[in-house]
Amino acid sequence: MNPFFSKSFTGNWIRHFAPRHKVVRLNFIRPMEFVRKKFSPYYFNVGKNLTNGIHYTIDSNESDFKGKVLLIHDVHQYFHEQPKQVHKRLKIKKVPQYKGYLSRLDGYKDIDGYLLENLSKKGRYKVRDGEKKLAKQHRIDFKVFTGPVPKNEYDIVMSALYGILSKRWDDLGKDNDILRDRDYYYDLVYDMMLSNKASLNVLYADDTIIAVSLCFLSSKVLYFAITSFDPDYSKYSLGHVIIGKIMKWCIDNGISYFDYSKGDNDYKNRWATDSYLFENHILYDKGSVSAFLIGNYLYYFYRFKQELRDKKINVVYSKLKYRLKSIGLMHKN
Structure with a gap:
C-alpha cells in the first residue's frame, strides 16, 4: 500500500x-x-x-x-x-x-551491477570517488533506522536532521517549509517508522552525523523524501554517497523502485533510469x-x-x- x-x-x-x-x-x-x-x-x-x-x-x-x-x-x-x-x-x-525521477531495481543482485548497466565509466567514477575519499580521511558508518527505535536515538537523529537543514538553507539564503513544520515531521516519522512505513538513513564520519535522509516505504517502493548534508563535507559529494548506501539497502531488501521524488538536480539525473x-x-x-x-x-x-x-x-x-x-x-x- x-x-x-x-x-x-x-x-x-x-x-x-x-x-x-x-x-x-x-x-x-x-x-x-x-x-x-x-x-x-x-x-x-x-x-x-x-x-x-x-x-x-x-x-x-x-x-x-x-x-x-x-x-x-x-x-x-x-x-x-x-x-x-x-x-x-x-x-x-x-x-x-x-x-520526478526513479530507478528500477528489479533484476539487480547488487549495486555494482546497477552502476555498470546504468552509468558510464565517468559516471561510475564520479559516484564512487567521493565515498573513497571520505573513507580514506574519516571513519565512516551508515545506519538505517526503521521499526521500533529508542526515543533517545530518534531524538538525536531528528535533531541532527533539523540542524543540518537549518545550516544548509541559511547558507542558501532560502526559507524552508520542513523546518517550519518540524513538529509535524517529528510526530509523523516516528509513527511511520513503528509500522515500517518510514526510515531514517544516517551517514556518520568519526561518529558525527554528516547526512540524514528520510525515506518513506511501501513493500516495493522507497520514496527518497527529505535529505540534507553537512555543507562542511560538500567536497565528498555526499548526495552520491548516501544514494549508493540506500540503494544497496533497497536491493538487499527486495525493493523494486528507488523513487527520488520531486526536483531536478545532478545526482538524480545521474542515477535515475526513468523520469x-x-x-x-x-x-x-x-x-x-x-x-x-x-x-x-x-x-x-x-x-x-x-x-x-x-x-x-x-x-x-x-x-x-x-x-x-x-x-x-x-x-x-
Whole structure:
C-alpha cells in the first residue's frame, strides 16, 4: 500500500493541519480521503502537497461526485493508472507540476551491477570517488533506522536532521517549509517508522552525523523524501554517497523502485533510469454550473502557478520569505 494512505500518515496530517475539519470518503474514488475547510468551495486530498506521490482508482458506477469539486495534489504519473471508464458527468483535468525521477531495481543482485548497466565509466567514477575519499580521511558508518527505535536515538537523529537543514538553507539564503513544520515531521516519522512505513538513513564520519535522509516505504517502493548534508563535507559529494548506501539497502531488501521524488538536480539525473511528472488533478461535476466554474478556476490557477515556477519565480519568493523572516527576527531582538 502507498504509505501516504496509511493511518500513521493520514492521522498525523489531519491532527496537525486539519484538526477541526471533517474528513470525507467518497465511493467513486479510492483509496484517498478528502477535507473541505470552512467556506471553501472544493475538497482537497488528505496530505495535500506533503506526500511524495499518490494515485487513485475511479468507480464509474458511483456518482457521489455530483455537485462537488476535488483537488488532488501530486498524482504520481508513473504509478497512476488512467481510469478506463468514468461517469459521463465527471471531468478530470490535469496540470503538470514538478518533474520526478526513479530507478528500477528489479533484476539487480547488487549495486555494482546497477552502476555498470546504468552509468558510464565517468559516471561510475564520479559516484564512487567521493565515498573513497571520505573513507580514506574519516571513519565512516551508515545506519538505517526503521521499526521500533529508542526515543533517545530518534531524538538525536531528528535533531541532527533539523540542524543540518537549518545550516544548509541559511547558507542558501532560502526559507524552508520542513523546518517550519518540524513538529509535524517529528510526530509523523516516528509513527511511520513503528509500522515500517518510514526510515531514517544516517551517514556518520568519526561518529558525527554528516547526512540524514528520510525515506518513506511501501513493500516495493522507497520514496527518497527529505535529505540534507553537512555543507562542511560538500567536497565528498555526499548526495552520491548516501544514494549508493540506500540503494544497496533497497536491493538487499527486495525493493523494486528507488523513487527520488520531486526536483531536478545532478545526482538524480545521474542515477535515475526513468523520469515522470507529478500532476495536480482537478475532478468536477460538469453537469453543475458552480462545480464547472470552480473546477476551471482551479485548473487555470495551477497552470499559471506552474508557469511562474518554470520562470523560477518560486526561487525568488523563497529567498524573499527568508529575508523577511530574518528582518522579523532582528526586530524581535
